[in-house]
Amino acid sequence: MSTELRYYYDLMSQPCRALYIFLEMTKIPYRRCPIDLRKGEHLTDEFRAINRFPKVPCIVADGDFHLAESVAIIQFLAREYPEIPDHWYPRNSRTRARIDEYMAWQQHNTRSLCAAYFMYVWLRPRMLGTTVRPERAEQIKDEMERCLDFIEREYLGRGSKFIVGDEISVADLLAACEIEQPRMAGYDPCAGRPNLTAWMGRVREVTSPFYEQAHVVVNKIAAATNAALNKL
Amino acid sequence: MSTELRYYYDLMSQPCRALYIFLEMTKIPYRRCPIDLRKGEHLTDEFRAINRFPKVPCIVADGDFHLAESVAIIQFLAREYPEIPDHWYPRNSRTRARIDEYMAWQQHNTRSLCAAYFMYVWLRPRMLGTTVRPERAEQIKDEMERCLDFIEREYLGRGSKFIVGDEISVADLLAACEIEQPRMAGYDPCAGRPNLTAWMGRVREVTSPFYEQAHVVVNKIAAATNAALNKL
Numbered sequence: 001m002s003t004e005l006r007y008y009y010d011l012m013s014q015p016c017r018a019l020y021i022f023l024e025m026t027k028i029p030y031r032r033c034p035i036d037l038r039k040g041e042h043l044t045d046e047f048r049a050i051n052r053f054p055k056v057p058c059i060v061a062d063g064d065f066h067l068a069e070s071v072a073i074i075q076f077l078a079r080e081y082p083e084i085p086d087h088w089y090p091r092n093s094r095t096r097a098r099i100d101e102y103m104a105w106q107q108h109n110t111r112s113l114c115a116a117y118f119m120y121v122w123l124r125p126r127m128l129g130t131t132v133r134p135e136r137a138e139q140i141k142d143e144m145e146r147c148l149d150f151i152e153r154e155y156l157g158r159g160s161k162f163i164v165g166d167e168i169s170v171a172d173l174l175a176a177c178e179i180e181q182p183r184m185a186g187y188d189p190c191a192g193r194p195n196l197t198a199w200m201g202r203v204r205e206v207t208s209p210f211y212e213q214a215h216v217v218v219n220k221i222a223a224a225t226n227a228a229l230n231k232l
Numbered sequence: 233m234s235t236e237l238r239y240y241y242d243l244m245s246q247p248c249r250a251l252y253i254f255l256e257m258t259k260i261p262y263r264r265c266p267i268d269l270r271k272g273e274h275l276t277d278e279f280r281a282i283n284r285f286p287k288v289p290c291i292v293a294d295g296d297f298h299l300a301e302s303v304a305i306i307q308f309l310a311r312e313y314p315e316i317p318d319h320w321y322p323r324n325s326r327t328r329a330r331i332d333e334y335m336a337w338q339q340h341n342t343r344s345l346c347a348a349y350f351m352y353v354w355l356r357p358r359m360l361g362t363t364v365r366p367e368r369a370e371q372i373k374d375e376m377e378r379c380l381d382f383i384e385r386e387y388l389g390r391g392s393k394f395i396v397g398d399e400i401s402v403a404d405l406l407a408a409c410e411i412e413q414p415r416m417a418g419y420d421p422c423a424g425r426p427n428l429t430a431w432m433g434r435v436r437e438v439t440s441p442f443y444e445q446a447h448v449v450v451n452k453i454a455a456a457t458n459a460a461l462n463k464l
Contacts, residue, residue, distance in 0.1 A: 052386055053337070065326055065329075067329050067330075067333055068333055068337070069332070069333045069336035069337055070336070071332065071336040072329055072332035072333040072335075072336050075328075075329065075332050076325065076328075076329040076332070079325045079328075079329075080325060093308065093311045093312060094297055096307075096308075096311075097297075097299050097304055097307065097308040097311075098299075100301070100303065100304035100307050100308070101299055101300055101301045101304040103304075104301035104302070104303040104304050104339070105285070105300070105301055107336070107339035107340065108339065108344070112340070154284055
């Protein structure tokens with residue numbers, strides 16, 4: 001068991017929010033080390049000494065073990081804190097394999113596709129002054145929607161309450177936090193997807209109040225975007 | 233422990249080669265189920281019943297447990313066959329975390345960037361008749377080279393013999409098989425990278441003759457591409 005854990009994060013980042021909710025829900029003791037991506041705090045020499053990659057989330061355990069990548073961090077914490085409730089990352093070999101399968105699959109699906117839409121439509125125009133080409137936005141949206149429809153149908157359309165089985169796991173935290181991201185660009189991932197809508201509600205309910213805490217800024221930006229779109 | 237394991241693969245796929253070498257090296261008993269991607273065998277209804285995603289690699293354990301994603305498969309097999317040598321996926325929590333970190337990191341780095349070059353320059357023109365735009369090829373090459381330079385410097389430039397520590401692990405199999413891929417498009421990943429060159433040699437040596445077996449077609453295509461380039 002790690003005796004001291006520092007967590008570096010920015011709640012604008014999807015996996016950072018998932019890990020924040022995970023740490024709060026499991027009551028793993030940790031020290032909050034916020035990093036402001038918009039101020040470029042992850043690009044300083046000081047931060048590069050913490051994480052060579054350099055990005056968030058990352059952790060430092062016991063003062064000397066530096067680890068990046070949300071999936072690897074979750075797997076490490078599950079080993080180091082075996083007392084956390086089993087449902088987060090079950091020991092049952094097949095259930096765990098199904099969660100690992102989702103965590104690998106999401107990398108080129110939920111994670112990259114929802115982020116791509118948010119970045120192209122919302123972030124890059126604001127940070128880099130780029131123009132949004134409607135046909136390119138539509139193409140990126142199509143790819144994201146194919147992924148969301150797959151989740152609606154394959155992961156949530158076969159009677160299970162959560163991504164893997166009927167109990168919440170780390171797969172749900174990672175999935176929900178990614179799916180929240182395009183809301184900031186004015187896209188409603190729940191529209192026309194009843195299974196996803198019900199599941200998002202369950203994830204929010206089970207992880208309250210930490211889910212809301214993690215999404216304060218996301219919700220604020222999503223509301224502002226929707227207000228601006230409604231004026232058009 | 234699984235009593236019966238079926239492995240679906242095509243050695244043109246990088247993670248399929250890594251898993252093939254892993255299965256052969258660890259002597260995990262399995263049945264070979266080759267799937268020819270070029271013939272579209274992964275797109276048949278029969279194969280979709282085996283893997284909903286539908287892609288290779290995937291496994292079926294004990295006749296009823298279907299699992300995709302190379303990383304999840306490796307983690308599952310390490311649990312199901314605890315007798316395999318520890319160095320492949322060490323139980324030591326920190327060492328395992330470092331391997332998990334690489335396996336997550338590679339998804340948007342070694343895996344996607346080396347594949348992107350191979351697909352843009354070699355595969356898509358042959359499969360889809362697309363044209364290679366030199367400036368786009370150069371851009372994709374730059375991204376791949378930044379990744380290879382990072383591996384040369386950060387993973388292999390700090391005195392360790394393998395990606396994580398001095399013993400070979402699943403991280404090396406995944407990394408080496410990805411880095412072989414652009415050779416088919418005429419790119420030599422070893423040129424100007426002495427650490428990578430020495431490491432590739434070690435991986436090949438330790439995993440002989442399975443590494444060569446896995447790369448028969450890759451080597452044939454790479455030789456043909458180089459012969460064609462030399463004629464230009």
